[in-house]
Amino acid sequence: MLKLPIYLDYSATTPVDPRVAEKMIPYLVEKFGNPASRSHSFGWEAEAAVEEAREEVARLVNADAREIVWTSGATESNNLALKGAAQFYAGQGKHLITLKTEHKAILDTCRELERQGFAVTYLDVLDNGLVDLEVLQAALRPDTSVVSVMFVNNEIGVIQPIAEIGEICRSKGIIFHVDAAQATGKVAIDLAELKVDLMSFSAHKTYGPKGIGALYVRRKPRVRLTAQMHGGGHERGFRSGTLPTHQIVGMGEAFRLARLEMGTENERIRMLRDRLLKGVSDIDEVHLNGDLERRVPHNLNASFAYVEGESLLMAIKDLAVSSGSACTSASLEPSYVLRALGREDELAHSSIRFTLGRFTTEEEIDYAIKLLHDKIGRLRELSPLWEMVQEGVDLSTVHWAAH
Amino acid sequence: MFAPIYFDHNATTPADPEVIEAMLPYLARQFGNASSRHEYGRAARRAIDEARGQVAAAVGAHASEVVFTSGGSEANNLLIKGAAACLKPGLLAVGACEHPCVIKPAEQLARRGWTLAKLRVDGEGRIDAEHYAAVIERKPRIVSVMLANNETGVVHDVAALAEGARQSGAWFHSDAVQALGKLAVDFRRLNAAGVHALTLSAHKIGGPKGAAALIVDKRLELEPLIAGGGHERGLRSGTENVAAIVGFAVACDLAVKRQAALAEHLCTLRGQLERGLLGLGATLFGQAAERLPNTVYFSFPDIDGETLVGQLDRAGYAVASGAACSSANPEPSHVLQAMGVAPERARGAVRVSLGRGNSEEQVAGFLGTLQSTLSRLQQLAAMAV
Numbered sequence: 001m002l003k004l005p006i007y008l009d010y011s012a013t014t015p016v017d018p019r020v021a022e023k024m025i026p027y028l029v030e031k032f033g034n035p036a037s038r039s040h041s042f043g044w045e046a047e048a049a050v051e052e053a054r055e056e057v058a059r060l061v062n063a064d065a066r067e068i069v070w071t072s073g074a075t076e077s078n079n080l081a082l083k084g085a086a087q088f089y090a091g092q093g094k095h096l097i098t099l100k101t102e103h104k105a106i107l108d109t110c111r112e113l114e115r116q117g118f119a120v121t122y123l124d125v126l127d128n129g130l131v132d133l134e135v136l137q138a139a140l141r142p143d144t145s146v147v148s149v150m151f152v153n154n155e156i157g158v159i160q161p162i163a164e165i166g167e168i169c170r171s172k173g174i175i176f177h178v179d180a181a182q183a184t185g186k187v188a189i190d191l192a193e194l195k196v197d198l199m200s201f202s203a204h205k206t207y208g209p210k211g212i213g214a215l216y217v218r219r220k221p222r223v224r225l226t227a228q229m230h231g232g233g234h235e236r237g238f239r240s241g242t243l244p245t246h247q248i249v250g251m252g253e254a255f256r257l258a259r260l261e262m263g264t265e266n267e268r269i270r271m272l273r274d275r276l277l278k279g280v281s282d283i284d285e286v287h288l289n290g291d292l293e294r295r296v297p298h299n300l301n302a303s304f305a306y307v308e309g310e311s312l313l314m315a316i317k318d319l320a321v322s323s324g325s326a327c328t329s330a331s332l333e334p335s336y337v338l339r340a341l342g343r344e345d346e347l348a349h350s351s352i353r354f355t356l357g358r359f360t361t362e363e364e365i366d367y368a369i370k371l372l373h374d375k376i377g378r379l380r381e382l383s384p385l386w387e388m389v390q391e392g393v394d395l396s397t398v399h400w401a402a403h
Numbered sequence: 404m405f406a407p408i409y410f411d412h413n414a415t416t417p418a419d420p421e422v423i424e425a426m427l428p429y430l431a432r433q434f435g436n437a438s439s440r441h442e443y444g445r446a447a448r449r450a451i452d453e454a455r456g457q458v459a460a461a462v463g464a465h466a467s468e469v470v471f472t473s474g475g476s477e478a479n480n481l482l483i484k485g486a487a488a489c490l491k492p493g494l495l496a497v498g499a500c501e502h503p504c505v506i507k508p509a510e511q512l513a514r515r516g517w518t519l520a521k522l523r524v525d526g527e528g529r530i531d532a533e534h535y536a537a538v539i540e541r542k543p544r545i546v547s548v549m550l551a552n553n554e555t556g557v558v559h560d561v562a563a564l565a566e567g568a569r570q571s572g573a574w575f576h577s578d579a580v581q582a583l584g585k586l587a588v589d590f591r592r593l594n595a596a597g598v599h600a601l602t603l604s605a606h607k608i609g610g611p612k613g614a615a616a617l618i619v620d621k622r623l624e625l626e627p628l629i630a631g632g633g634h635e636r637g638l639r640s641g642t643e644n645v646a647a648i649v650g651f652a653v654a655c656d657l658a659v660k661r662q663a664a665l666a667e668h669l670c671t672l673r674g675q676l677e678r679g680l681l682g683l684g685a686t687l688f689g690q691a692a693e694r695l696p697n698t699v700y701f702s703f704p705d706i707d708g709e710t711l712v713g714q715l716d717r718a719g720y721a722v723a724s725g726a727a728c729s730s731a732n733p734e735p736s737h738v739l740q741a742m743g744v745a746p747e748r749a750r751g752a753v754r755v756s757l758g759r760g761n762s763e764e765q766v767a768g769f770l771g772t773l774q775s776t777l778s779r780l781q782q783l784a785a786m787a788v
Contacts, residue, residue, distance in 0.1 A: 009436075009441065012436040012439045013439075013642065021430045021431060028423050028611060029423065032415060032418060033414075034414040034415035034612075037414050037415075039712040039713070039721070043414070073641045073642060075629055075632065076473070079630060104632045104640070105640065107631075108630035108632070108633075204436075204642060209430060209646065210644045210645060211473060211644025230504065230508045230510075231479070231502070240480075244473075244612035246611065246612065246613075247612070247613050319441075320435075
């Protein structure tokens with residue numbers, strides 16, 4: 001029996017893997033010590049668990065454990081990275097570059113930096129969602145201090161050319177930050193190879209708990225940051241506050257499982273995604289958003305023309321999907337990411353993000369395909385626009401009367 | 404191997420079984436992102452709304468006055484830096500014995516045009532009334548004095564201090580992290596007296612690490628510390644930690660329900676412990692001040708605190724030599740320094756902080772172990788001379 005609604009929103013958050021939850025629970029119960037307590041075994045036990053988890057996070061991305069700083073999540077990591085680097089290196093320049101399609105945690109932080117007197121260039125992306133390296137090159141200024149580009153886009157799943165951007169930034173001595181919240185467990189990340197200085201991670205997008213994330217801070221060449229949270233001097237002064245041991249243990253285990261299983265898991269998910277892709281491709285007037293090659297296998301983002309977005313979401317409420325990023329889903333604004341790809345508001349409005357994950361089954365995908373066929377067919381029957389299109393009217397030539 | 408006895412509840416507490424039970428569904432099938440509009444997301448949102456009401460009710464606040472954060476340190480940083488960002492730089496007054504997560508942000512502001520006044524305390528750790536009045540005369544814009552101190556347990560009459568600061572027009576904040584669950588904490592009453600914000604933390608009251616709250620009067624304008632998505636009315640962005648927030652709420656419920664009986668139990672244990680310590684020749688810090696019912700901070704002449712704590716750990720008692728988060732720091736406690744305790748005396752400081760699971764037998768056992776440990780250390784010291 002299928003459990004409804006079917007969860008196809010793994011980019012918003014993932015369930016905690018039962019193996020992860022099992023590892024976490026002892027650290028809520030008998031191993032509850034404060035990892036900062038240096039005077040007794042409760043504290044040492046907690047500290048050892050924190051350090052083991054740090055090793056696991058580092059291992060997934062081929063970094064040194066000493067380069068991993070715990071935070072409360074990717075949003076905090078992004079804030080710490082951008083504000084911390086911009087403020088620390090302000091003497092070298094006060095210009096940052098990012099993309100229009102970044103997550104709100106980057107865009108809102110950049111807005112705040114602008115209020116603090118920094119200049120920010122927000123780059124357009126190509127129609128396929130990828131950054132144009134020449135456009136990036138052209139945007140560099142002598143006072144550019146930080147470039148921030150996400151590894152994998154949260155709405156359309158495209159993979160940005162991180163290695164190439166790293167080369168450009170390193171050659172100019174510019175700090176390069178990457179938001180990898182949507183990348184861990186989905187693409188291989190090798191920080192010994194990539195010329196990335198700062199990288200943000202989240203646990204809850206990779207089958208770990210909410211409330212924990214990390215920031216990679218490169219040691220060679222050494223990257224410095226201005227701390228944003230002050231207090232007891234935890235995390236070598238980068239980030240004060242009692243470490244939530246159970247959540248950290250959960251992130252460590254989640255990243256360990258990702259390292260061991262991502263190879264086979266991603267192939268299985270790619271098969272399912274391709275099945276979904278094939279299933280919806282034979283619906284008329286479906287537009288796929290974002291490059292299909294340079295993309296994680298978990299994501300499909302499609303616009304269903306001549307269907308009104310809200311009605312579509314209502315009609316397919318047996319599918320837990322989203323019309324954009326969860327963090328902006330409270331607003332009825334069309335996705336700013338899709339608009340940046342050049343989609344008109346109408347199409348952006350009728351777009352659905354399907355994100356698949358570890359617990360998605362073939363049966364669920366088949367159900368979703370059938371439901372989409374049924375409901376989109378029915379919604380279009382009710383649409384006067386669709387009727388005109390069927391009669392061969394070119395809608396762009398129609399002059400609408402104002403009411 | 405016997406389980407060591409935990410006497411370090413001011414550092415952190417074990418999560419209550421009821422708290423864990425309430426959290427588990429959110430680590431399993433109720434995993435939605437509270438910002439998602441589908442049923443998974445709405446279920447998470449309902450859980451957070453309910454938790455917000457519970458946390459508010461525990462301290463007599465309104466749900467709309469609760470801002471969830473990742474911990475007490477973040478809540479204190481948010482208040483100090485967030486309030487300052489909305490004001491013209493001026494005078495900022497914080498207690499000399501505040502937690503580092505109040506003092507360090509205040510020191511940061513002092514590098515950016517603010518003037519920092521550290522409120523003096525007397526030899527017992529109480530705010531020096533005369534100095535306080537003089538600072539208030541200078542019209543500070545922000546005042547922060549904790550409800551109860553984490554090291555000494557000294558309780559400040561925050562309502563009276565806030566009344567005293569009212570004429571200055573300052574925003575008055577109090578870190579209530581150590582007070583919650585041990586004392587009655589009533590934000591409405593404090594708010595009426597002129598307190599505008601309180602910091603609470605889950606893991607000090609039998610809740611999980613990773614959740615805390617700033618209770619804040621809506622007139623107090625704050626600039627967020629963490630931007631991106633506009634969660635928590637724009638004051639704190641980031642996907643909500645649903646499981647920890649739910650656990651925090653249950654811990655608040657339990658803390659309030661149990662507070663009176665727990666305080667009585669802890670007072671009995673503390674009395675027993677203090678009589679024993681005084682009999683062994685200890686000095687109790689803040690002895691004459693009103694203190695939390697669970698905290699005893701003491702030292703013995705010529706006995707190094709770190710050494711004593713290490714010996715006690717080996718004998719099966721987990722106690723602290725100072726605040727947990729600065730345990731790595733060999734400097735004598737800033738709290739004892741502010742109280743005018745001589746450095747050699749301060750280096751002997753040991754903190755016992757009792758909790759719900761502790762018993763009279765455990766305290767008696769501890770006193771016995773302490774006595775034999777002390778005489779061994781004293782013999783060693785005599786041999787070394």
